[in-house]
Amino acid sequence: MSTAGKVIKCKAAVLWELKKPLSIEEVEVAPPKAHEVRIKMVATGICRSDDHVIAGTITMPFPLILGHEAAGIVESIGEGVTTVKPGDKVIPLFQAQCGKCRTCKHPKSNSCLKSDIISYKGTLLDGTSRFTCKGKTIYHFLGTSTFSQYTVVDEISVAKIDPSAPLEKVCLMGCGFPTGYGSAVKVAKVTKGSTCAVFGLGGVGLSAVIGCKAAGAARIIGVDINKDKFAKAKELGATECISPQDYDKPIHEVLQDMTDGGVDFSFEVIGRLDTMVSSLLCCQKAYGVSVIVGVPPDSQSLSMNPMMLLTGRTWKGAIFGVYVPF
Known part of the structure; x- marks a missing residue:
């Protein structure tokens, strides 16, 4: 049965408080809105930046779902999405690329002005979250939140990859190796x-x-x-x-x-x-x-x-x- 357009319940590692262990919870993942993509995560790495949030050296709103170095398969897309389709293998991008702002257009820059790495607001571009747990809103991390079996990202935060790529290996292309x-x-x-x-x-x-x-x-x-x-x-x-x-x-x-x-x-x-x-x-x-x-x-x-x-x-x-x- 198709899950497109429906809320998906799945497991995710939630950070409820600063300097506390991650807690495996059942979360609700809302369908993607316009220009958004919902991804079934297959593999994710653990980066020192995730630990920085747990330790408090990077300040984020709580509670949230960490993770930003991953690979998965598109489950469904929102209205207006043209770069990927359901079934595509993809890498979520913590460094969003709108392709339109001044820094995106500069040949020596990749720091999109819409990237959450600048503001740490903990939401998607429209200012809201797609995660809930126990009746509470759960914030996103860098527009990716890959420590969840399903996640929603903005279209500018996802890159289609070769269908033959082994996801358990290319997840490292989401952060560490490049x-x-x-x-x-x-x-x-x-x-x-x-x-x-x-x-x-x-x-x-x-x-x-x-x-x-x-x-x-x-x-x-x-x-x-x-x-x-x-x-x-x-x-x-x-x-x-x-x-x-x-x-x-x-x-x-x-x-x-x-x-x-x-x-x-x-x-x-x-x-x-x-x-x-x-x-x-x-x-x-x-x-x-x-x-x-x-x-x-x-x-x-x-x-x-x-x-x-x-x-x-x-x-x-x-x-x-x-x-x-x-």
């Missing part, structure tokens, strides 16, 4: 024969390592306090790995000593203010490029000496590796 890989090849523009440092060797950091290797970097230094990650990092392209806990001086000084004054490119893929500064300082002071990839805590700011940049370093940031997923 974010890390694109930071190396599209944002930093790593050059052949260069030296790189990657702070944080989780899924996104490893993707940055892969990007550095693909770009031809001669030396890729992984930095992490968890040495269990070193073997995988080296398998994927890191030439060496170090832990800040093994040294009596700041890690940026260690990297400067290891590389005759600093690396050519560095990537902070953790989301900590102290490692962002370390990542910048480990760059060669005259021409090094440092990219912020990890999401920084809300309501915190850095105090820095402008001389860190005046000598010639470049400090950059990007979301989703500046990829435009259409």
